[in-house]
Amino acid sequence: MWTTPKPNYRRGFCAEGEIAVNIGGVRVVLFGDVLNRYPESRLAELVKCPTQNHEVVSSLCDDFDPSRKEFYFDRDPDAFKCIIDVYYFDEIHIKNGICPICFIKEMEFWKIDKSVLDECCKSYLSEKEEELTEISNKVKVILEDMEVDQCFTRAQRCQRYLWRLMEKPGSSLAARVIAIASFLSILVSAVVMCVGTIPELQVTDSEGKLVEHPILEGIETVCMLWFTAEYLLRLASSPNKLNFAFSFMNVIDFMAIIPFYVVLSLTHLGTSSMMELGNVQQAVQALRIMRIARIFKLARHSSGLQTLTHALKRSLKELGLLLMYMSVGIFVFSALAYTMEQSHPETLFKSIPQSFWWAIITMTTVGYGDIYPKTTLGKCNAAVSFLCGVIAIALPIHPIINNFVVFYNKQKVLETAAKHEVELMELKSGREARRESRD
Structure with a gap:
């Protein structure tokens, strides 16, 4: 059986049909x-190139010894050991300890297409490229925060300063105070909304109905005015108004603010003949329920909630499997329960749809x-x-928790890497400035 000869690490002169390369x-x-199996690669070009033509040889390697017919390259020897595998196995694996991004640069230097990478290495490479993209985005944000004074006009400087004040709590003491005030306003507003429903704290209006206490209404009004001012200032200072308006968190902010003003409008319109008072009261009651949306504003000030949201997005497959298992179980066990209980004269299972409720609270252990x-x-x-409900719920819990931990640790590492990259850029710019001053 014929086998492909392996690369030789021997010393001495090359035989006919061989070339020697010195990698680091x-x-x-x-x-x-x-x-020659990959004729467009750099090594195949070395085989074909005439050694007498120094210009061609120098364009392909760093140095050349004509007596030994040895080509010298100032490259990574560990990466090269992976590169030459493509000539023998038609695929490349990135070994542990080699940076995948640097390895891609090595492949580009040796003129090897990325399609020869194994599938596992391709997924690993794409993951690292996503991490680098996130780091570059974080670095870009940090640099934009550091370049407030370099804006062209006074209006641009004011807009950038206001944007940092409202969106970057760590940029200054004033921004931190505003963030704390916004966080406390959300908590106070949520507490007032809950306390206002206690009958002992409500008052009777002219029609004899219980309504919210005027003091609580005043506190809520102050909170809503703060939310409105905060939203308008952030919108005015936003670099991209369209992206700001359609952002998920900003849509939540808008949904938490607008019911307050709609309720005021409907209350005033209800006193006129244009609308019936009963319809107005129903609309006001429905809009008051939408006040619960303001609790989601806490996600803006909590990195933990944001991490949980991203982890749940990454766990959609596991959550989908959980819902599928539970749906199948609910349908099967509710149908069985309805069928088995029909023989009892005092059965509580009147129909299969009604049995769904029993199956849900049973499988979820409620x-x-x-x-x-x-x-x-x-x-x-x-x-x-x-028992099936306990098993179905317990199975996807570990992957979901693991996704949360992995994503949280990854974000911490990326933030540290971004700050380190900014520090390196500052050191490099400082060295260049000192060199220019010496020159």
């Missing part, structure tokens, strides 16, 4: 017929007890559904 002090003897089986077979079915 490591000498390798390669066979020309093997290198068990209110408002609907329960009375036959022996029904109780056995309930026990099995309970």
Whole structure:
């Protein structure tokens, strides 16, 4: 059986049809017929190039010894050991300890297409490229914050300063105070919304109905005015108004503010003949429920909630499997429970859709007890559904938690890398400035 000759690391002169390359002090003897398998690569060009033409040789390598027919390259020898695998195995694996981004640059230098990378290495490379993109975006944001004084006009400097004041709590003491005030306003508004529903703290209006206490309404009005001013200032200072308006968190902010003003408008319109008072009151009650959207504003000031949101996005597959398992189980066990309980004269399972409620609270281990089986077979079915529910819920929990931990640690590493990159850029610019001053 014929086998492909391996690269030789011997010393001495090359035989006919061989070339010697010295990669960072490591000498390798390669066979020309093997290198010609990829004729457009740099090593194949070395085999074909005339050694008498120094211009062609110097364009392909860093140095050349004509007596030994040895080409010298100032490259990474560990990466080169992976590169030459493509000539023997038609694929390349990135070994541990080699930076994938630097390895791609090595492949470009040796003129090897990235399509020969193994699938596992391609996914690893794409992940590293995404991390570098995130780091560059973070560095860009940090540099934009540092270049406030370099804006062209006074209006641009004011806009950038206001944007940092409203969006970057760590940029200054004033920005930190505004962030704390916004956070406290959200908490106070949420507490007032909950406390206002306590009957003992409500007052009676002219029609004898219980309404929210005027003091609580005044506190809520102050909070809403703060939210409105904050939203308008952030919108005015935003570099891109369209992206700001359609951002998910900004849409939540808008949905938390607009019901307050709609309620005021409907209240005034309800006193006229244009609308019936009953319809106005129903609309006001529905809009008051939308005030719960303001609690989601906490996500703007909590990195933990933001990390949880991203982790859940990464866990959509696991969550989808959980919902699928639960849906199948609910349908099966509710149908079985309805069928088994029909023989009992006092059955609580009137229909299969009504049995869905029993299956949900049983499989999720809630068990209110408002609907329960009375036959022996029904109780056995309930026990099995309970055990299946515990298993179905427990299975995807570990991947979801793991995604959260991985994403949280990754964000910490990326933030540290971005800050380190900015520090290196500052040191480099300082050295260049000192060199120019010396010159």
